[in-house]
Every structure is written in C-alpha cells, then in structure tokens.
Amino acid sequence: MGEKIFSQEAIEFALNVAKTEIPLAIWETFYVTVLSTALAVVLGLPLGVLLVVGDKNGILPLPKWFMSLLNVVINLLRSIPFLILMIMVFPLSRLIVGTTVGTNALIVPLVIAAFPFIARLVEGSLREVNPNIIEAAQSMGATPFQIICKVMIPESVPSLISNLTIAITTILGYGAMSGIIGGGGLGKIAINYGYYRYKYLTMVVAVILLVIMVQIFQSIGTRIATKSDRRLKK
Amino acid sequence: MIEIKNLSKTFKTADGTVEALNNINLTIGDGEIYGIIGMSGAGKSTLVRCINMLERPTAGQVIIDGKDMASLSSKKLREERRSITMIFQQFNLLMQRNCLKNICFPMELSGMKKSEAKKRAMELLEIVGLPDKALAYPAQLSGGQQQRVAIARALATDPKVLLCDEATSALDPNTTHSILQLIKDINKKMGITVVVITHQMSVVEEICSSVAILDGGKVVEEGKVAEIFANPKSDAAKKLVYPGGEEETVKGNIGERVIRIVFNGSDNTETPLIARMAANEGIMANILAATTKTLGTHAFGTMFVGVPENQFEKAFSYLQSCEGISVEEVEDLG
Numbered sequence: 001m002g003e004k005i006f007s008q009e010a011i012e013f014a015l016n017v018a019k020t021e022i023p024l025a026i027w028e029t030f031y032v033t034v035l036s037t038a039l040a041v042v043l044g045l046p047l048g049v050l051l052v053v054g055d056k057n058g059i060l061p062l063p064k065w066f067m068s069l070l071n072v073v074i075n076l077l078r079s080i081p082f083l084i085l086m087i088m089v090f091p092l093s094r095l096i097v098g099t100t101v102g103t104n105a106l107i108v109p110l111v112i113a114a115f116p117f118i119a120r121l122v123e124g125s126l127r128e129v130n131p132n133i134i135e136a137a138q139s140m141g142a143t144p145f146q147i148i149c150k151v152m153i154p155e156s157v158p159s160l161i162s163n164l165t166i167a168i169t170t171i172l173g174y175g176a177m178s179g180i181i182g183g184g185g186l187g188k189i190a191i192n193y194g195y196y197r198y199k200y201l202t203m204v205v206a207v208i209l210l211v212i213m214v215q216i217f218q219s220i221g222t223r224i225a226t227k228s229d230r231r232l233k234k
Numbered sequence: 235m236i237e238i239k240n241l242s243k244t245f246k247t248a249d250g251t252v253e254a255l256n257n258i259n260l261t262i263g264d265g266e267i268y269g270i271i272g273m274s275g276a277g278k279s280t281l282v283r284c285i286n287m288l289e290r291p292t293a294g295q296v297i298i299d300g301k302d303m304a305s306l307s308s309k310k311l312r313e314e315r316r317s318i319t320m321i322f323q324q325f326n327l328l329m330q331r332n333c334l335k336n337i338c339f340p341m342e343l344s345g346m347k348k349s350e351a352k353k354r355a356m357e358l359l360e361i362v363g364l365p366d367k368a369l370a371y372p373a374q375l376s377g378g379q380q381q382r383v384a385i386a387r388a389l390a391t392d393p394k395v396l397l398c399d400e401a402t403s404a405l406d407p408n409t410t411h412s413i414l415q416l417i418k419d420i421n422k423k424m425g426i427t428v429v430v431i432t433h434q435m436s437v438v439e440e441i442c443s444s445v446a447i448l449d450g451g452k453v454v455e456e457g458k459v460a461e462i463f464a465n466p467k468s469d470a471a472k473k474l475v476y477p478g479g480e481e482e483t484v485k486g487n488i489g490e491r492v493i494r495i496v497f498n499g500s501d502n503t504e505t506p507l508i509a510r511m512a513a514n515e516g517i518m519a520n521i522l523a524a525t526t527k528t529l530g531t532h533a534f535g536t537m538f539v540g541v542p543e544n545q546f547e548k549a550f551s552y553l554q555s556c557e558g559i560s561v562e563e564v565e566d567l568g
Contacts, residue, residue, distance in 0.1 A: 140320075141313060150342065230330045231330075231373045232373065
C-alpha cells in the first residue's frame with residue numbers, strides 16, 4: 001500500500017492539487033474558522049456571563065425558570081452531533097446565506113454548534129474569578145454591569161484566551177468535517193480526494209496542513225494567554 | 235456615627251438555620267477606632283458586612299449618620315458605599331490591573347475624570363508610602379505592600395468610614411504594626427471612623443479606643459479598651475486577654491491567699507507597687523501571674539499576687555488605699 005501512496009502518479013497528483021487548490025482551501029479554512037469563532041463569541045460570551053451572574057448566588061440573580069431554560073437549551077444544542085446538526089440547519093443556512101453548500105453556508109452550523117460550547121467555556125472562566133474581588137467591587141459601590149465589564153471579564157482574560165484557543169481549534173476541526181456535506185476548505189480536499197477518489201497522499205497533505213493550522217492557533221493562543229496574565233511575576 | 239440596633243442575622247443552611255448574629259446593639263462614634271474582636275465563627279465578618287449591607291440583616295437596623303442603610307434603594311446604597319469603604323484580609327486587589335489602576339478603580343466606578351483620578355491615585359500612593367509602585371502589578375508586591383495599595387484604594391473616594399476586615403491577619407507582626415500605624419495615622423489626619431475586625435487582642439490594644447467582644451453572635455462585653463483589658467468580665471473576654479486561661483496562671487501556694495490587682499490606667503505603677511508594699515509594710519507578696527501593659531503613659535492589666543494568710547488583711551487594706559488600682563480576693567482556685 002505504501003508503494004501505492006507514494007507512487008510517482010500520486011505524488012504528481014498531490015503536487016498539482018497543492019498548487020491549484022490548496023492555497024484557496026487554506027484561506028477558506030482560516031476564514032471560516034475565524035469568522036465562525038468571532039460570531040460564536042458574540043453570542044456565547046453574553047450567554048456565558050448570564051450563566052454566571054444569573055445564578056442564584058450570582059451578582060444579578062435571574063428567575064429560576066429562565067436559568068433552567070437557558071441551561072437546557074445550551075445542553076440540547078451541545079448534545080447534537082455536529083454532522084447531524086449541519087444537516088438539521090440546512091433550512092436556516094438557506095434562509096441566511098441563500099445556499100447550503102460552500103464556505104459561507106458552513107458558517108451557520110458552525111456558529112450554532114460553537115456558541116453554546118463557548119458559553120460554557122466563558123462560564124468556566126468567569127467562575128474562576130475570586131469571589132472576594134467581586135465582593136470588594138460591590139463594597140465600593142459597583143453596579144452589576146460594572147462588575148461584569150470591569151472586574152469579571154478583565155480579571156479572567158488569560159483564562160478566556162486559553163479557552164478561546166480551545167474553541168478555535170475545535171471549530172477548525174468541525175469545519176473540516178463539513179467537507180462531507182459540501183463545505184469548503186481543507187476538509188473538502190481531504191474528503192473529496194481521500195474518501196471519494198482514493199487519493200490518499202492528497203488527503204494526508206490536507207490533514208497535515210490542518211494539523212499545522214491547529215498548532216499555530218494553539219501556540220499563538222497560549223502565548224497571548226501567558227503574556228496577558230499579570231498574576232505571573234515577571 | 236454608626237448605630238447598630240437590635241441587629242440579627244440568620245443563615246439558612248441544609249441543616250437548618252444558623253444564627254450568626256443575635257440582637258447586636260452598638261454605637262460607634264465619629265472619628266473613633268472601634269475594634270470588634272472575637273474568635274473564629276463569632277460573627278465578626280458577618281457583622282461588618284451588615285454595616286455596608288454586603289449582608290442583609292434579618293432583623294434590626296444599621297444607621298449611619300441618620301441614614302437607615304437597609305431602607306436605601308440599591309442606587310442610593312451604592313452611592314453610600316463610596317463613603318463606607320473596606321479593606322480585607324486577602325487585600326482583594328484586581329490582579330490584572332497595576333497599582334495605579336487599582337486605586338483609580340473606585341473613582342472610575344463613580345465616574346470621575348480619568349486624569350483627575352490618576353492624579354488623586356498618585357497622591358494616595360504617596361500617602362501609603364508606595365509612590366514608586368504605581369506601575370507594578372499586585373502579584374509583584376509583598377502582602378504588606380498590597381494592603382497599602384488596598385488602603386489607598388479604600389481612601390480614593392474620601393470615605394467617612396473605613397471597615398477593616400481582618401486586615402492584618404495575613405501579615406507578619408512587623409508588617410502588621412506598620413499597617414496599623416498607617417491606619418492610625420489616616421484616622422488622625424483625615425478623621426475617618428475606623429471599624430477594625432480582628433481576632434487578635436494585640437491589634438485592638440495597639441490602635442482601638444473602644445472595643446466590642448463578640449461571642450456566639452452576641453456582644454458579650456463592650457467599652458473602652460483600657461477598661462476591658464484591665465478587667466475582663468465575660469469568658470470570651472478573659473480568653474482573649476489571657477490566652478493561656480486565667481485559672482491556669484493563678485494557682486496560689488499553700489498558706490497563701492490570692493489577691494487580684496487591676497491597674498486601671500494609673501500612673502501609680504511608675505513607683506513599683508509590690509516593692510513599696512514590701513518596704514513600707516513588710517508584706518512579702520508573691521507574684522503569681524501578671525498581664526500588664528503600658529498603653530500610652532498609663533498602665534493597664536491584671537496582676538495576681540499571693541500573700542501569706544497572716545498578712546492578708548494588712549495587704550488588702552494597703553492595696554485598697556492605693557489610687558488607680560482596684561483589688562479583690564480571688565477564691566477557690568483549687
């Protein structure tokens with residue numbers, strides 16, 4: 001099998017794909033990942049904040065039925081396997097983007113899958129904030145909104161960045177999966193050539209590129225998180 | 235003036251209700267340094283949190299300068315909290331902000347202009363003795379320095395009351411002393427009323443003028459520090475004044491009767507009382523235990539002396555005739 005993978009023909013084919021399709025695919029993957037993460041943060045961050053402050057011991061307790069509903073919805077969305085979620089949201093993608101195939105159509109299911117995940121990650125980060133510091137802010141007459149914007153979020157920035165890095169790499173993986181239903185990017189190349197046309201070498205190239213992208217996102221994220229943390233003595 | 239009237243606080247837990255505070259009545263005068271002392275679990279932290287309504291009392295009132303704190307709307311309460319600031323055992327600085335921005339924080343909350351806030355923060359850093367730490371982050375400072383920054387932050391909004399919740403409990407004795415001196419200084423120069431919560435008698439002795447002793451959610455003793463220190467009446471107060479236990483220290487010898495001498499801030503103690511008694515009256519008193527301290531120019535404290543039975547009456551009447559001390563016989567010490 002090794003001979004087959006590395007045959008002259010396979011190498012030539014892979015090189016050809018690398019030249020003609022891969023640059024665009026890298027861009028598509030990057031663009032879909034970053035844009036989906038950004039949109040998911042826009043939805044997930046406020047929800048994560050709500051999960052923490054709305055708690056019965058939080059700084060802005062919300063009605064119990066509302067919190068239960070919020071938790072159920074988030075858990076529900078998180079429990080649908082992504083492959084199925086992608087198909088389920090076809091009507092919504094068509095409504096918003098006008099199509100169900102291609103790079104842009106993919107953003108809709110990605111955001112829907114990612115925002116509850118991000119809400120949970122944000123919740124985790126915000127719960128790490130020392131409650132004594134929040135109490136101190138209350139003792140100085142801070143409003144709940146000021147506590148959220150000036151204490152909880154700024155104090156958990158390093159943790160938020162770490163968690164965002166986890167989110168972005170997960171979203172990158174989800175995005176690659178969408179090749180199977182007609183999404184774009186490196187995932188599409190891996191599935192189209194590797195799965196449908198047995199061009200394993202081409203698939204491996206696409207996968208290696210995905211791995212490299214994850215590595216880059218992860219190391220940048222870790223570096224920013226560490227750099228931003230003022231609790232570390234320097 | 236802070237008036238605490240019939241204040242009670244109960245917590246609901248899984249095992250039923252816990253009575254943290256039970257009918258507390260205290261009056262704290264303007265410009266005073268008032269100590270609230272008690273062992274762990276006595277309710278001190280709950281009490282101080284009831285003063286600024288971080289904890290809502292179950293019953294009773296906290297009235298500060300005529301304002302009933304519990305009746306204020308949340309907006310009014312937030313405004314009021316700017317003039318009743320607080321420092322904590324764990325300092326509770328914002329770890330992701332440098333010192334200057336930490337001190338600016340309360341001014342930011344109240345909507346002060348940035349440039350003005352920064353100027354005031356620099357002045358405050360000067361007052362607490364850390365003008366060169368403006369751009370340092372809390373993690374780079376020692377505990378004592380962090381508490382100084384916290385004090386500067388607490389002073390930023392020109393408060394009339396400063397609540398100190400175990401503010402020196404995480405610090406070593408030297409640092410404790412310097413922080414207490416700083417608080418004393420601030421109290422003197424700015425006339426801020428200070429409420430000090432602590433479990434250390436030494437803290438109360440060093441800076442407080444009055445003290446309330448809290449035990450099991452009740453005020454068991456209250457008054458001038460000197461008086462309570464000299465003559466503790468309640469068990470809780472005795473435990474704090476004599477950490478080793480009173481009885482332990484005053485077992486008299488056979489054939490002796492024990493007299494307790496309480497120094498109430500007399501200058502009398504400058505001439506040695508026991509030596510005088512021996513020289514003038516020929517009474518050989520045996521010092522069994524003494525916890526005396528000089529506060530300012532006056533001496534306070536208690537001394538237990540054993541006196542031979544045949545000289546007891548003479549010794550007792552001699553001591554009674556001395557000024558600035560009170561005496562009583564201690565019986566049944568076993």
